[in-house]
Amino acid sequence: MSGWRHRIVGLPALLLALVVWEVLPRSGLLNPVFMPPCSQVAWRLWYLLRSGELLRHCGASLLRVTLGFGLAAALAIPLGVLLGLHRRLYLRLAPLVGVLRPISPPAWIPLAILWFGIGNRPAVFIIFVGSAASMLLGIVAGARGMDRRWIEASLTLGASRRQAVLWVVLPALLPSVMTQLRIGLGLSWMAVIAAEMVAVNQGLGYMMVQARNLFQTDTVLAGMVVVGALGWALDRLLLRLERRFLGWRAELEPHDLLAA
Amino acid sequence: MSKRTAFRLLLAALILVTGALGCARDEPQIAMGVRTANDHAPFYLADKLGYYQDEGLDVAVHLVPSNTEIIEAVQRGDLQAGAVPITTAIAAISAGVQIKIVAMTGRAGDGLLVRSDSGIETLADLRGRRVATIRGSILDVPLRVALQDAGLDPERDVTMIYFTKLGDMIQALETGQVDAASNTEPFMTQVERDGWGEILCYYSASWPDHPCCVVFVSESLRSERPDDVVALMRGHLRAVAYAQDHPHETAEAIVEYLEAFDVPLVEASLDEHKMRIDAEITPQEVERMAGLMHEFGLIERLPRADELLDTSLLRRAQP
Amino acid sequence: MAGAPNWSHMTYLQLDALHKYYRPEGRLLTVLEGVDLEVARGELLVLLGPSGCGKSTLLRLVAGIESPDGGQILLDGLPVRGPGRERTLVFQDGLLFPWLTATENVAFGLRAMGIGEGERRRRAERELARLGLEGFGALYPHQLSLGMRQRVAIARALVLEPDLLLLDEPFAALDAARRRQLQDDLLTLWRGRSLTTLFVTHSLSEAVLLGDRIALLSPRPAQVLSLFTLDLPRPRREHPERLDAWRTRIGEALSRAAGSSAGRLTLGGGAAMLWHA
Numbered sequence: 001m002s003g004w005r006h007r008i009v010g011l012p013a014l015l016l017a018l019v020v021w022e023v024l025p026r027s028g029l030l031n032p033v034f035m036p037p038c039s040q041v042a043w044r045l046w047y048l049l050r051s052g053e054l055l056r057h058c059g060a061s062l063l064r065v066t067l068g069f070g071l072a073a074a075l076a077i078p079l080g081v082l083l084g085l086h087r088r089l090y091l092r093l094a095p096l097v098g099v100l101r102p103i104s105p106p107a108w109i110p111l112a113i114l115w116f117g118i119g120n121r122p123a124v125f126i127i128f129v130g131s132a133a134s135m136l137l138g139i140v141a142g143a144r145g146m147d148r149r150w151i152e153a154s155l156t157l158g159a160s161r162r163q164a165v166l167w168v169v170l171p172a173l174l175p176s177v178m179t180q181l182r183i184g185l186g187l188s189w190m191a192v193i194a195a196e197m198v199a200v201n202q203g204l205g206y207m208m209v210q211a212r213n214l215f216q217t218d219t220v221l222a223g224m225v226v227v228g229a230l231g232w233a234l235d236r237l238l239l240r241l242e243r244r245f246l247g248w249r250a251e252l253e254p255h256d257l258l259a260a
Numbered sequence: 261m262s263k264r265t266a267f268r269l270l271l272a273a274l275i276l277v278t279g280a281l282g283c284a285r286d287e288p289q290i291a292m293g294v295r296t297a298n299d300h301a302p303f304y305l306a307d308k309l310g311y312y313q314d315e316g317l318d319v320a321v322h323l324v325p326s327n328t329e330i331i332e333a334v335q336r337g338d339l340q341a342g343a344v345p346i347t348t349a350i351a352a353i354s355a356g357v358q359i360k361i362v363a364m365t366g367r368a369g370d371g372l373l374v375r376s377d378s379g380i381e382t383l384a385d386l387r388g389r390r391v392a393t394i395r396g397s398i399l400d401v402p403l404r405v406a407l408q409d410a411g412l413d414p415e416r417d418v419t420m421i422y423f424t425k426l427g428d429m430i431q432a433l434e435t436g437q438v439d440a441a442s443n444t445e446p447f448m449t450q451v452e453r454d455g456w457g458e459i460l461c462y463y464s465a466s467w468p469d470h471p472c473c474v475v476f477v478s479e480s481l482r483s484e485r486p487d488d489v490v491a492l493m494r495g496h497l498r499a500v501a502y503a504q505d506h507p508h509e510t511a512e513a514i515v516e517y518l519e520a521f522d523v524p525l526v527e528a529s530l531d532e533h534k535m536r537i538d539a540e541i542t543p544q545e546v547e548r549m550a551g552l553m554h555e556f557g558l559i560e561r562l563p564r565a566d567e568l569l570d571t572s573l574l575r576r577a578q579p
Numbered sequence: 580m581a582g583a584p585n586w587s588h589m590t591y592l593q594l595d596a597l598h599k600y601y602r603p604e605g606r607l608l609t610v611l612e613g614v615d616l617e618v619a620r621g622e623l624l625v626l627l628g629p630s631g632c633g634k635s636t637l638l639r640l641v642a643g644i645e646s647p648d649g650g651q652i653l654l655d656g657l658p659v660r661g662p663g664r665e666r667t668l669v670f671q672d673g674l675l676f677p678w679l680t681a682t683e684n685v686a687f688g689l690r691a692m693g694i695g696e697g698e699r700r701r702r703a704e705r706e707l708a709r710l711g712l713e714g715f716g717a718l719y720p721h722q723l724s725l726g727m728r729q730r731v732a733i734a735r736a737l738v739l740e741p742d743l744l745l746l747d748e749p750f751a752a753l754d755a756a757r758r759r760q761l762q763d764d765l766l767t768l769w770r771g772r773s774l775t776t777l778f779v780t781h782s783l784s785e786a787v788l789l790g791d792r793i794a795l796l797s798p799r800p801a802q803v804l805s806l807f808t809l810d811l812p813r814p815r816r817e818h819p820e821r822l823d824a825w826r827t828r829i830g831e832a833l834s835r836a837a838g839s840s841a842g843r844l845t846l847g848g849g850a851a852m853l854w855h856a
Contacts, residue, residue, distance in 0.1 A: 020274075031335070032356075033335055033355075033356060033357060033358075034335065034336075113428065113431070113432070114431070114435070117432075117435070117437040118421055118432060118437050118438070149670065149674055150674060150676065152639075152642075152644045152662070152668075153668075153670060153674045153676075154676075154687070154691075155643075155644060155661075155662035156642050156643070156644060156662045156663075156664070156666070156667045156668040156745075157664055157667055157687055157688035157691060157735065157736075157739065158662075158663060158664025158667070158688045158691045158692060158739060159687075159688070159691040160691070163691050167687070167690075167691075168676065171676070171678045172676075172678075174678070197424065198423065198424060198425075198428065200422075201420075201421065201422055206422075209424065210395055210396070210422070212328060213327075213328050213351075213394075213395075213396065213397075213424070214351045214355065214396050214558065214559070215328075215331060215351055215352050215354075215355035215356075215357055216355055216560075217355075246678075248677050248678050248719050248720075248721060
């Protein structure tokens with residue numbers, strides 16, 4: 001489909017969902033206490049935005065995600081490349097990482113608070129553990145799956161090992177690293193909401209849990225809308241970055257990489 | 261599949277979902293949700309000693325982990341009555357939940373804990389310090405009143421750190437992450453007994469005998485079966501009277517239902533200087549609490565007294 | 580023998596009793612078994628053998644990206660240790676770096692040498708022009724045709740002025756017309772620089788067209804079955820009947836080899852491939 005057409009084609013379903021969301025609670029078919037109508041949530045969003053509260057909470061969550069995700073990426077990228085290239089080292093560390101990864105972020109909360117106290121630090125820690133292990137394993141897989149012949153090619157062109165790593169391995173791995181970063185960012189965003197449900201004074205997760213305890217369902221839903229929208233926006237941002245740096249990737253044809 | 265079939269399936273799914281959300285369920289006469297706390301002792305006692313049965317009622321007493329869950333269960337229709345802190349009930353009614361407060365169950369029993377080595381001796385010493393509390397709860401409103409009484413502005417002169425669980429606050433106090441923790445009995449007495457902390461004050465010092473937990477019923481129960489509610493109240497009154505006269509047996513019941521603490525500790529925490537089990541409730545104190553919540557920005561809408569409270573059923577239950 | 584190339588008969592590259600084996604999943608796979616070979620300076624030696632016989636492995640050993648398990652490799656009398664730009668290898672599929680433009684690809688080895696950006700760009704563009712790719716330097720590999728990519732790969736190797744040029748079936752994936760063109764270009768470049776070249780192929784026609792000498796390799800485990808010195812004047816396309824004669828002669832040698840070592844000919848298609856024009 002041509003450019004604008006494929007954007008429009010998703011709209012009717014979206015609009016229908018919004019209409020249903022509005023009509024069902026208002027007509028009483030759905031208890032409005034459980035599901036406030038769409039317009040009420042929209043109003044609440046507007047109210048929160050105007051009072052500055054929403055921006056404050058968004059800012060807090062975004063800050064934590066940036067720190068946590070940043071730390072996770074700073075660890076996962078170099079370590080992932082290293083483990084991907086050094087098989088022996090990888091075998092030694094793989095079980096440890098493999099055991100840590102399935103521990104979901106909420107499970108880390110009690111420990112995080114015990115070690116780091118309250119405020120930003122435990123939240124950043126939880127985000128870090130929520131995304132680092134997954135990104136690490138993904139980058140390792142990418143590095144292990146990289147065509148070794150590129151390194152060989154660079155060596156026969158006279159590159160030193162250091163040059164080969166910097167000029168060949170890193171650019172070659174950039175596509176899979178970017179993919180892992182996008183996945184990691186998504187995980188980070190989910191982790192921050194969970195992490196903010198305890199011992200912080202601002203953030204979208206905090207806003208939603210407080211709203212729940214005060215039975216303000218429309219605020220809870222407004223929070224979910226914002227969480228969804230911000231999560232989507234963050235992903236698009238990374239996608240843009242990916243396109244900018246990896247313009248050459250999309251056109252890679254299979255026979256470039258396979259032996260004849 | 262064809263578009264028509266798909267549309268029909270979607271419609272059926274939609275109907276199923278809304279039906280499931282709305283329909284009534286099969287239940288005992290009254291399903292009641294209570295917490296694990298000292299001032300919910302009347303319910304443990306009534307359940308254990310059969311007071312509801314004596315009134316011809318089949319009441320299922322459910323121990324629920326959190327106040328919010330009790331309200332949510334009532335909204336769903338899984339419960340028809342419950343006991344929660346007055347602040348929870350007010351917040352729910354303000355937000356449009358169809359319930360009404362019908363009686364009290366406990367008063368006071370809340371206060372501030374500090375570490376023994378902290379050097380904090382009075383409320384005024386909390387200036388510039390970090391205080392742990394649960395926002396909008398019974399551990400929050402009387403705390404603010406107490407702080408104001410001591411000449412402090414709760415928003416500016418102290419840093420409020422909001423938690424969601426009692427245990428987390430105690431841990432934060434113990435590890436030094438906060439300087440004071442708002443809490444309730446029997447935790448307060450336990451911390452003192454453990455030695456590392458002490459009770460700075462009870463909120464009843466600035467608001468004597470303040471309401472703590474209340475009994476509420478759903479609007480549908482109240483309007484459709486008022487006689488059952490009166491019978492419930494009769495059982496409640498009996499249990500309250502028993503608790504007031506038998507602290508030892510009450511402590512035993514609490515330990516049994518909470519599956520925690522020990523009888524001597526709980527009995528000590530039931531001391532009348534700390535808290536009081538009571539069924540009486542006045543419109544004035546309910547209005548005062550609601551007014552304070554509204555003033556502190558914890559609720560958006562200030563409900564009228566008659567929206568919040570109906571004591572007529574309790575009156576009818578009294579001899 | 581008028582017109583035959585006259586090179587110094589000094590041995591430049593010497594392979595002594597080369598052994599190479601692998602252990603895939605615990606089994607023993609011997610790829611090279613006692614390969615002896617000498618290459619003279621400035622010579623274009625073709626390694627001819629069926630697919631999978633180990634000629635690529637041989638090239639990789641000379642390039643230094645793998646080490647032999649037995650024997651030694653001497654270049655100008657000195658043992659070869661590890662890869663280096665003096666023995667650069669052009670891979671079968673070019674293996675251009677997709678994230679670099681053609682010019683940047685060609686300049687890669689120069690950058691590794693520490694040559695400044697302006698100078699390396701100049702040299703790279705000059706090399707590309709020599710291979711008929713003037714003006715294409717700013718394009719990325721995916722924007723170039725297969726034939727053009729192979730040219731860039733060759734340019735990338737030649738710009739480093741290697742002592743030894745190694746080519747691993749570089750034209751195998753191209754169609755006949757392109758292959759012809761590139762073969763001629765390679766010959767021109769080789770003659771221009773007197774470049775010692777090792778060229779691997781499984782195509783009999785290509786071998787006969789290019790090689791000063793042809794080393795015939797047996798199927799795995801590989802050994803040098805025989806060496807042919809082609810006394811053909813260049814340009815050889817002008818002598819099709821003599822090319823034919825050589826093809827027949829070598830072809831017969833192949834089928835004799837196939838017949839006498841039937842037990843080791845595990846690849847039936849291998850012998851047939853050698854007849855592929």
